[in-house]
Amino acid sequence: VIRAKAVSAKEVDSGNDIYGNPIKRIQYEIKQIKMFKGPDQDIEFIYTAPSTAVCGRLLDTGGKKEYLIAGKSEGNGKMHITLCDLVSTWDSLSPTQKKSLNQRYQMGCECKISRCLSIPCFVSSSDECLWTDWAMEKNNVDGRQAKHYACIKRSDGSCAWYRGMAPPKQEFLDIEDP
Secondary structure, eight states, X not given: OEEEEEEEEEEEEEEEOTTSOEEEEEEEEEEEEEESSSOSSOOOEEEEOSSGGGTOOOXXXXXXXXXXXXXXXXXXXXXXXXXXXXXXXXXXXXXXXXXXXXXXXXXXXXXXEEEOOSSSOOOSSTTEEEEOHHHHTTSOTTSHHHHHEEEEEOTTSOEXXXXXSOOOOHHHHHHHOO
């Protein structure tokens, strides 16, 4: 899990499929800003399929957009991402999400987050947090729980949602905005 900018992209061969045809990948050269979880060395390149039709992720290579990227690392400075991996622009994250990357999310590594797809839903064990954004907010995967809560392990061993930081009040935004 890293915060990074993509600075360039090029198509590269990454071996052959079972029929001997070359497999193409997009190699993004990145500038890593911060490593939240991963190998001891900086990630230099991120690889993905060449189009979204085959689960590739497209990144802006102008070097201006910062991303939060959660992918799969080979441990040798190479990281792979697909459409199933979390890739968000840094500016789209809530203050709670940004703060939780450094402090709170690691407190929930032993917890299980279970999706609630339709009401009613129930937890099956005390080490589980029930994620209800999908059911409660009309199929929204980026809802209130995702933006403003972290599932953490409590001192008694159970897991629960923790509200790390309240969203800013509208009056506050109106006063601050020019």
